[in-house]
Amino acid sequence: MNSEENEETGAESSTPRKAGSSAKRVTMSGVESADTAPNTPDDKGPADEVFVLENGGDGDEDDDKPPSKLLTKIEKLVDKVERRRDNRMAVSSKARNHFVALCLQKVSELGGNRNSGIPLAELRKMRDTQKENGGQVGEIFESAVNVMEEAEGRFFYYRSFNEYYLTLEENYFRRNPSIAALAGVLAYYICSLVLFCGILGNNSTCPSTDGRPIYEGWLTAIYFASVTISTVGYGDVSFVGSGTEVWRVLIGTLYMIVAMVVAVTVFSSLSSKALEFTGSAVAPQLEPLIEKFISLEKNESLTTQLRRVWLFKIFELSVTFLLINVFGMCVAMLVMGTTKDGDEIDWSWMTAFYWAVQTTTTIGYGDLDMPFDLRWFNFLFAIIGTTFAASILGSLAELDSKLKNMRTLYIWQNREVSMQLINDMEGDGDKQLDEYEFLIGSLLTLELVQREDVEKIMDKFRDLAGMDQVIDTRDIEQHQRQLSALRISKADIEKYNAKKREEMDYWQDVDHAADENAQ
Structure with a gap:
């Protein structure tokens, strides 16, 4: 095998190299590892590649290191797209x-x-x-x-x-999306206060009762805004409580729509950041334990491993959901024991837990009398609790899909080279797989792309490439010829219209002469 073949295939050259001497190549996109290194000054790689020893050593290192790799054209293309x-x-x-x-x-x-x-x-x-x-x-x-x-x-x-x-x-808010989301939520609460207490003066959503605390009105307004955006809706505060006039109902309807828009766009971003921060704070400590339960081993039964992963995820989600509601229960009982309303209502621990679950699941039956001062805690708990609970319930709903993806990935990762592999993925009948066939076959196998996606891309390729199925300078020239044929300048249009007018005038004169002769 000559040196040019070595450069193309990545195979070792005829001059032996010491075992364990891994190499890297310096390309236009950076330093990448390679299977081989030049042995003499005459052994040159492609024009954009220079091979160097990985650690700058003399090649006498032990041979326990994994073999280095030579980037394929697809990986180079990925690097190019990412750099752009x-x-x-x-x-x-x-x-x-x-x-x-x-x-x-x-x-x-x-x-x-x-x-x-x-x-x-x-x-x-x-x-x-x-x-x-x-x-x-x-x-x-x-x-x-x-x-x-x-x-x-x-x-x-x-x-x-x-x-x-x-x-x-990027402006300040684009660079700091969490600050932007926080500002959006704050604006929502301020607008709610202005609407309920400043403009409408609604005695239901912004009450002012003799003998009650001076903060009763604006605290109720904030509380109502929270249970609206979190979709809990206990029913203890009503927007139409002061009347059912058409204009009041219309404003209430518009307010609910705005609250949902804020919840989906602004608040969802803020809650995602909170979940991400919580996960990053807890995950490092629990990662070794989690990896032990959810990693898939090659030599163990796949069914057993998936069952273990399923049980672990169910346990993890259940404990998280329980902790959120126990926290809400404990704070509710603390409020019960320190307020006058709490002494009159007298919840049990089970009732407090029932209330917390109502809140986090956004059900909010409204069948419980709550202490007024519980609103101090609930206007935050209604949002934070429902966010975590929604994330947990969403993860539970996606669990089967995730297990299916894990199974598919596990089978693909442990697939060995065989004629069955070639037959499953090669598309031109040559009984060999190139990098493009393997990439597309793997993406389809892992269901990362669908048939419809590939068909749309290939239709675009056929449209651009033409009959020879290659996009090159000839296709560019043909495209420009087609565009030139379609271009009609303003002067051409005026010339065409003038010619048509001359023809019309000519035939009008002919008809006029014919009429005169007939007379």
């Missing part, structure tokens, strides 16, 4: 909109449409003009020209560039 995504140019919304408007105007001047390309020469002119004007738009056009020159392209498609090479600059 990570290196997108951050621009302001105003600059991006101006850039798109200028490109669209240029395409229209050239007689094209939104899908038409701008010739590179025209793009350079636009770049020079905008750079003279200064500002971020000129920088965008400079980047566009650089991309086109690197790709050696002749036509610039601004819509693709806008999507894949530009991204909006």
